[in-house]
Amino acid sequence: MPDRREFIRNLLLGSVGTFAVICNCQYASSQTRRKNSNTPLVEIPQRWWKPLPNNRLQCFICPLNCVLSNGQVCGCNTRLNVNGRLMTMAYGNPCIISLDPIEKLPLHHFLPGSQTMSIATAGCNLRCLYCQNWQQSQVRPDQLRNYNLPPAEAVKKAKEHGIRVIAYTYTEPVVFWEYAMDISERAKSEGLKNVVATALFMNREPVREWCKVTDAFAVALKGFDDEFYRKVVGAPLKPVLDAIVTVKSEGVWLELVTLIVPTLNDNMKQIRDMCLWVRRNLGAQVPLHFGRFVPEYKLRNLPRTPVQTLEQCRDIALDVGLQFVYLFNVAPHDANHTYCPKCKTAVIRRLGFKLTSNDLQRGICPKCKTRIPGIWQL
Known part of the structure; x- marks a missing residue:
């Protein structure tokens, strides 16, 4: 398995060249083409x-x-x-291609220790004030330099480098859904896995179609207050909740992640309400990740999330009955690990996004033989 730098170098030296034209569509007028005249349509x-x-x-x-x-x-x-x-404008022209641990999405119950080929284009249908990738998500594809990576080439390159999982992440895959779908269908037909990190502000019927070719979703449930969603995220909350329930009902592996932003979504009553909603609507075994906010974009005036606040969130989630609750952007920490809900043994250990040990035996706790939910083998 190549390291990240070697992977990107080999990718670019091959048939995938930077800033190349994918198609010169006859319908691209001066009105729709802006900085990058090579943007595909x-x-x-x-x-x-x-x-x-x-x-x-x-x-x-x-x-x-x-x-x-x-x-x-x-x-x-x-x-x-x-x-x-x-x-x-977002088809075959990713602005980000990266080699990442699957734990970064985060997915802790899906092929732990796997590397993903991560792909993202410019654009997003949300306007999060604290976006960590705002330079790519808050612009159009024609405002960035992009790579040339058609769907067939993406799958080919992943296989050539021994990568079994393709991730659609970093910005918002909903906005390059057609591109992600075409890669996913081809990848699935050739035995690869597809995983998506998304805020899932998406209508339910397209979500159902996405589920047919996706093996796991890491969904950012950014809070549990409609006013927060509208003011800080730029959208209402309910469609996100509906889409999350849709993924669960389709039987696709699901994990949730909530970035805790000081003063904005760190109300402990709302955290409790959110955890209760997860348990009642998705089940106690859906993993939930609480993330540490890092000042970025339009909220650089706010401090990092105190670790104690994240630990409070985790305690609440465990108290209401959720079985797998993690902290990320905090390492080392005991909440990086996966614990058997019955005997409390740490069956998978991590240091941040790095897997350090996996003692599961085909998804079963070696101590008490409890089955841990997840996708543990290809």
Whole structure:
């Protein structure tokens, strides 16, 4: 297995070149092309959008349900109306390609210790004030330098380097859903796994379709207050909750992550309410990760989350009956590990995102023989 630097170097020296043109679509006018004239435009089949009179259209991939006049770009910064047809600027042109531990998504109950080929394009359909990747997520693809990585090439490169998991992460995969779907279908047909890190602000029917080719979701449930979601995240909360329940109902492996932002979503009553909702709607065995906020983007005035606050959140989650509760962006810490809910043995140990030991025997605790939920083998 190559290290990260070797992987990226080999990837770029091969048939995947930086800043290359994927397609010169005849519909790309000066109105839709901006800084990067090589930005691809790929037509989106009429499935999650509908035409409207006067060359207008409406997109239904996410709850923004954008209505676009000719030349306008969706709130996600990737889809646009070109003469009454919905096109995407986020197809085959990732701005991020990386080799990462699967624990970084975070996924702690899915093939621990695996490396992922992580892919992201520019754009996001949310406006989080504390976004850690705002330089990529809050701009359009035509405002960045991008790689040329068509779906077939992505799968080919992953296999050539012995990588069995492709991750769609860093920005918001909802905005490059068509690209992620095409990679995922090809990867699945060739025996690879697909995992998604997402805020899942998405309509339920496209979520169901996504579930057919996805093996695991790490969903950012950013808080449990609609006012917080609208003011800090830029969207209502309910569609996210509905989408999370949809993933669970489809039987796809699911883990949740909540970044705790001081003064904004660290109300312990709301944390308790959120944990109770998780237990009642998703079950006690869905892993929940509480993350430490690092000052970034428009919230650089706030401090890092105190570790004690994260520990309080974890104690509440365990108290309401959740069985697998983790802390991330804090290491070393005992809450990096996976514990058997019956005998409390640490069956998987981690140092931050690094796996240090895995004592599970085909998903079973070696001490008391309790089965630990998760996907433990390819």
